[in-house]
Amino acid sequence: MRSFFKRSQGFFTLVFIAIIVIFGIFYFKDGEKQKLVINNDIVLFVDVANTEAKRHQGLSFRESLAEDEGMLFIFDREGVYGFHMPDMNFPIDIFWIDNNKKIISIKQNALPEDYPEIYYPSEKAKYVLETTAGLSEERGIQIGDKVSW
Numbered sequence: 001m002r003s004f005f006k007r008s009q010g011f012f013t014l015v016f017i018a019i020i021v022i023f024g025i026f027y028f029k030d031g032e033k034q035k036l037v038i039n040n041d042i043v044l045f046v047d048v049a050n051t052e053a054k055r056h057q058g059l060s061f062r063e064s065l066a067e068d069e070g071m072l073f074i075f076d077r078e079g080v081y082g083f084h085m086p087d088m089n090f091p092i093d094i095f096w097i098d099n100n101k102k103i104i105s106i107k108q109n110a111l112p113e114d115y116p117e118i119y120y121p122s123e124k125a126k127y128v129l130e131t132t133a134g135l136s137e138e139r140g141i142q143i144g145d146k147v148s149w
Contacts, residue, residue, distance in 0.1 A: 047072070055073050060086060070131040072127060078126045080120055082120045085117075105143065
């Protein structure tokens with residue numbers, strides 16, 4: 001009888017650990033999308049790059065990006081942050097955004113084959129948004145437009 005309880009106890013311990021691991025994967029999962037809105041009508045779901053490692057990785061090695069997706073880079077302070085296209089598989093639009101969440105510079109259709117060219121904003125930015133190429137033209141996004149999240 002004791003051996004049955006020992007085996008049962010081991011089984012239930014394993015099940016308990018599996019439940020905790022599965023819960024942790026779903027509850028604490030990285031990469032959850034943040035809703036971002038441009039001009040109160042353009043909605044995107046973005047991955048947030050708010051650490052040095054995430055900012056360095058960016059969209060590199062991804063195969064694609066849906067039309068309503070992007071990546072928002074958050075920096076600790078305003079600066080002239082240059083962006084380039086190493087290991088990119090598709091073109092993108094790049095939007096530099098100031099401390100007041102206003103678009104201050106746009107690079108349309110940045111191409112992977114342009115690497116090692118580096119794109120810079122016209123002034124200091126605190127945030128940078130990368131989206132599918134053509135979004136700025138298709139949706140009429142311009143310098144001065146407001147962004148919220």
